[in-house]
Amino acid sequence: MRDWLILATNLAVDAIDWLALILIVVGAIEAFFQGLWTMFSSPDGHHERDVWLRLGRWLVAGLTFQLAADVLETAITTSWDEVARLAAIAAIRTFLNYFLEHDLGEIRDRQKSMKGDSES
Numbered sequence: 001m002r003d004w005l006i007l008a009t010n011l012a013v014d015a016i017d018w019l020a021l022i023l024i025v026v027g028a029i030e031a032f033f034q035g036l037w038t039m040f041s042s043p044d045g046h047h048e049r050d051v052w053l054r055l056g057r058w059l060v061a062g063l064t065f066q067l068a069a070d071v072l073e074t075a076i077t078t079s080w081d082e083v084a085r086l087a088a089i090a091a092i093r094t095f096l097n098y099f100l101e102h103d104l105g106e107i108r109d110r111q112k113s114m115k116g117d118s119e120s
Contacts, residue, residue: 009076013069020065027058049107056104063097 031051038047070090077083 006076009072013072016065016069016072020062020069023058023065024062027055027062030058031055053104053107056100056107060097060100060104063093063100067093067097 031054034051034054035048038051042048067090070086070093074083074086074090077086
């Protein structure tokens, strides 16, 4: 029974890692082409912030999936060295995710306040 759980967990970790990879690659490709288009079409640079904000959302999604895979992987890990390695990776990903979410929240708040100021 334990062997089946280990196999299922490994398959789930691989699938979730693939999903994270797809999210990050799609976001990077989208940001590249939108950023390129924005550089040539937007003289004020306002749209560039939107491109980076959207890329940030893709990265948050990818990091969240990677963190989920790390959590699953710790369930089947047997060596303390491996647990420590996974804990370090999870801590780094959590740190990145937290600050990226924080920055995205600040940008959203700033955009809302700018819209409120322009309506007044």
